[in-house]
Amino acid sequence: MAYDVCIIGGGAAGLFCAATAALRGRSVVVLDHAAIPGRKILISGGGRCNFTNRTVGPENFLSQNPHFCRSALARFRPEDFLAEVEARGIAYEERRHGQLFCVQSAKHIVALLLDRCQQAGVELRWGVTVGAVAHQDRFAIATSDGSGTGEIVAERLVVATGGLPVPAIGASDFGLRLARRFGHGVVETAPALAPLLLPPDERLDLSGIAVEAEVSADGPVFRENILFTHGGVSGPSVLQASSYWRAGRPLAVDLLPGRDLAAELAAGRTVNAQLGNHLAGALPRRLVASRLPEALAARPVAKLSPAEIAAATAALQRWELHPVATDGWLKAEVMRGGVDTAELSSKTMESRRVPGLHFIGEVVDVTGWLGGYNFHWAWASGFAAGSAV
Numbered sequence: 001m002a003y004d005v006c007i008i009g010g011g012a013a014g015l016f017c018a019a020t021a022a023l024r025g026r027s028v029v030v031l032d033h034a035a036i037p038g039r040k041i042l043i044s045g046g047g048r049c050n051f052t053n054r055t056v057g058p059e060n061f062l063s064q065n066p067h068f069c070r071s072a073l074a075r076f077r078p079e080d081f082l083a084e085v086e087a088r089g090i091a092y093e094e095r096r097h098g099q100l101f102c103v104q105s106a107k108h109i110v111a112l113l114l115d116r117c118q119q120a121g122v123e124l125r126w127g128v129t130v131g132a133v134a135h136q137d138r139f140a141i142a143t144s145d146g147s148g149t150g151e152i153v154a155e156r157l158v159v160a161t162g163g164l165p166v167p168a169i170g171a172s173d174f175g176l177r178l179a180r181r182f183g184h185g186v187v188e189t190a191p192a193l194a195p196l197l198l199p200p201d202e203r204l205d206l207s208g209i210a211v212e213a214e215v216s217a218d219g220p221v222f223r224e225n226i227l228f229t230h231g232g233v234s235g236p237s238v239l240q241a242s243s244y245w246r247a248g249r250p251l252a253v254d255l256l257p258g259r260d261l262a263a264e265l266a267a268g269r270t271v272n273a274q275l276g277n278h279l280a281g282a283l284p285r286r287l288v289a290s291r292l293p294e295a296l297a298a299r300p301v302a303k304l305s306p307a308e309i310a311a312a313t314a315a316l317q318r319w320e321l322h323p324v325a326t327d328g329w330l331k332a333e334v335m336r337g338g339v340d341t342a343e344l345s346s347k348t349m350e351s352r353r354v355p356g357l358h359f360i361g362e363v364v365d366v367t368g369w370l371g372g373y374n375f376h377w378a379w380a381s382g383f384a385a386g387s388a389v
Contacts (some may be wrong), residue, residue, distance in 0.1 A: 082100065135357070
């Protein structure tokens with residue numbers, strides 16, 4: 001049971017790395033505890049898989065070292081993966097902000113990865129539990145499955161075990177524990193691309209309302225829909241901002257992005273409509289009523305004082321929410337933090353502590369924005385390691 005390369009984790013990064021390495025003539029085995037390949041791929045993008053983005057750059061990723069991802073992203077670009085999709089005849093569509101989705105099903109992406117592995121001669125083993133991992137001149141990986149126990153020996157070991165989100169489909173901290181076992185630091189992890197929960201006094205009766213807004217939390221400003229839920233806020237703009245949010249910090253919301261409401265109201269000296277009715281064309285009435293005092297909403301626009309204009313503008317365009325937590329690993333799309341990149345090669349993903357040990361994909365401290373960026377990191381980091389192992 002000796003191989004050139006053993007990859008623990010048969011998700012997006014692991015499978016892409018496996019095929020890349022095997023196509024170079026390396027003997028490769030992939031081990032995964034799941035019985036069904038690519039479960040996280042299958043549920044992504046509403047079952048359509050947002051497999052990459054037209055525009056991918058370091059600015060679309062969070063990391064303690066924001067430059068770490070540059071090398072891998074430069075050597076494997078969105079058009080490189082798109083060429084694989086087109087070569088298989090997979091129908092895809094482009095949505096807002098360059099997001100690329102399968103037209104029919106994420107199953108096509110899983111099939112693409114499995115076929116690449118099969119054609120390259122990769123051995124895929126599903127339903128395998130990995131136990132102790134030892135290293136001297138080579139790696140010895142203890143395994144067990146339905147037929148018993150055994151040991152795999154490999155010259156190179158690639159850890160592609162993913163992050164902590166969606167524990168229901170088998171997510172675990174195995175990769176992080178293995179990193180620590182070999183002396184690697186781990187940047188503190190937290191749910192990312194997740195809904196945010198609000199304290200009871202900030203939970204408004206707005207569940208189901210969604211409007212375009214600009215949202216930020218100590219990071220870039222994201223202009224997408226905000227969705228109000230029973231427990232807090234969600235929607236693309238909030239999910240994006242959640243990756244930057246830290247406990248105790250506010251969330252800034254502008255419900256009228258791109259508009260200078262103060263100037264519009266100051267110029268409305270001939271508008272006799274009540275302020276609430278005037279704004280109803282731009283925002284749902286329930287949302288306006290929740291943000292403006294009843295007396296202010298009833299004031300004619302033409303009679304608003306400078307102080308009232310300032311109050312209305314602050315309420316709608318400088319709204320501060322105070323989240324108490326994310327909605328946890330079950331609702332998060334990805335993990336923030338992970339294996340510290342300070343001890344990894346940005347070119348090969350190889351450990352600087354343990355020769356032959358590589359970490360790729362979500363287990364590494366590189367977290368992408370919503371919109372196909374995390375899948376692209378899986379392809380790019382998998383390609384980087386697969387080209388080197």
